[in-house]
Amino acid sequence: MGWETRRNGRRYYYRKRRIGGRVVSEYLGCGAEAIAAELELAESLGKRMALRKLVDDGRPLDEQLEDHAKLIFAEVENRLIEHGYHKHRGQWRKKRGGTV
Numbered sequence: 001m002g003w004e005t006r007r008n009g010r011r012y013y014y015r016k017r018r019i020g021g022r023v024v025s026e027y028l029g030c031g032a033e034a035i036a037a038e039l040e041l042a043e044s045l046g047k048r049m050a051l052r053k054l055v056d057d058g059r060p061l062d063e064q065l066e067d068h069a070k071l072i073f074a075e076v077e078n079r080l081i082e083h084g085y086h087k088h089r090g091q092w093r094k095k096r097g098g099t100v
Helices: 032-082
Strands: 002-005 011-019 022-029 085-088 091-094
Touching: 002 032, 011 032, 022 032, 032 085
Parallel strands: none
Antiparallel strands: 002 011, 011 022, 085 091
C-alpha cells in the first residue's frame, strides 16, 4: 500500500484491497489528489491507533480501579466492625446487647 515508483521514474499512489480472496490495486493518482488520499488514510489510521491505545491503556486502569475498590471495601468492613456491626448471611447488622 502506498507509493510505487515505475520504470519511467514517476511515483504513483495505490491502495491495495482484498476483494474475494484476491488483492486488487486501486490507483489513486500521482499528484495532489494522491497526497490528499494519503493524508486521509493516515488520519483514519491515526484515529484508529489512538482508539486502540485508549482501549489498551484502559486494561491496567481497570485493574487499578479493582485494587482500589478492594482496599475501600476492606476499610469499610473494618470501620463497620469497629462500630459494632457484623455480617449475617451477607448483610451487615448491628450487634445486640451492649454498646461499643
